[in-house]
Amino acid sequence: MGSAANHLTNSPLHLQWPGGPLSGTMQLPASKSESNRALIIQALAGSGQLDNLSDANDTQLMQRLLAAEDSAELNAEDAGTVMRFLTAYLAMSGRQTVLTGTARMQERPIGVLVEALRQLGARIDYLGQAGYPPLRLRGRTPQPADTDDQPVTLQVRGDISSQYISALLMIGPLLPHGLRLRLTGKVGSRPYLHMTLALMRHFGAQARDLGVIFDVRPQPYHPADYTIEADWSAASYAYALVALALPGSTLWLPGLRRHSWQGDQAIVGIMEQLGVQTEFREDGIKLTQGPVATALNHDFTDCPDLAQTVAVVAAALQVPANFTGLESLRIKETDRIAALQTELAKLGGKLTDAGEGRFVVSASDFEVNGQTVATYHDHRMAMAFAPLALRGPLTIESPVVVRKSFPQFWQQLSQLGFQLAERN
Secondary structure (H helix, E strand, O other): OHHHHHOOOOOOEEEEOOOOOOOOEOOOOEOHHHHHHHHHHHHHHOOOOEEOOOOOHHHHHHHHHHHOOOOOEEEOOOOHHHHHHHHHHHHHHOOEEEEEOOOOHHHOOOHHHHHHHHHOOEEEEEOOOOOOOOEEEEEEOOOHHHHOOOOEEEEEEOOOOHHHHHHHHHHHHHOOOOEEEEEEOOOOOHHHHHHHHHHHHHOOOOEEEOOOEEEEOOOOOOOOOEEOOEOHHHHHHHHHHHHHOOOOOOEEEEOOOOOOOOHHHHHHHHHHOEEEEEEEEOOEEEEEEEEEOOOEEEEOOOOHHHHHHHHHHHHHHOOOEEEEOOHHHHHOOOOHHHHHHHHHHOOOEEEEEEEOOEEEEEEOOOOOOOOEEOOOOOHHHHHHHHHHHHOOOEEEOOHHHHHHOOOOHHHHHHHHOOEEEEOO
């Protein structure tokens, strides 16, 4: 069982809880979202010390690719932030290279970002289907706006991935007269944009959210030191554990801050309705159990990465739930809506498309009794369903997917008392 916890493999992983309340400490990874933004900004600033960087594969990949200055081809694999942030970074730095990714990444759109960068003078070609990776970057031609006193103004849809917008914001200080981004329509994942702005300001930039306009002044970054916070997205799985555990269960999560730049801190309020209380202390949080609401309604526009975890917990607790703001889940590592619908059905749960952007979570005879959950090359599918092992034996296919954001996830479950065994 020790080897099952310590070595990430593609062999299915059988999980079982020996019984009794859950208690202990869960060591969370550092925030991948903060880490990857800080690495790009550090590179644009020229230097600076970053402490507690995430050990997630996406962050290690970002570090390797930023250091690979002479490579003719860079492979962003399946990492959305790496693909999008590097596209903007490479365009601004004038690098000539090819940026590619996995087969799934080549199905994820990037046209909105490429078109915006072209307006800033970037020379980018598609090597396959227009609007999708792989990309050939051929440097940047200064634009007329570079020679007058007005900032470049770009109009971008607000309902696209916030990673596109963050990518553009982070290169804004390097433009001779700054950048103005005018967002049209509904703006999704705004907390991620505020995280980007906060990190930019930490490194000396002047950047503001003015509502529909994001304004970045032409003030270059300066080197700065920064310590990455623990990851609130990863904390959501700890909340799920406490929600599904026997009465009297508690968990201690070090490294989380009351005043966080991470939008996924929204899990505090969501999970309070699903029976988990949060106590903030100086060096982390303590999770305890509380009353469960009779229903749950939530808009995930600003925190889409929490949706899978919350859907699984609501179904398991048989708390009727209405979700909105799930549009971006269709273009993540997998179609997360379809994946949730398929895997919840194995357990007696449902995620129903009620139309007009509303989804309903329900369950009648929810039961965990040895089912096998597919993960669809998606780390969040594995970690969202794993806490169900508190309710019965469960097998997770391709457990190696957690390396994307939380490589120590299975080891942390083992240390909390879960019994883990590889299945051939």
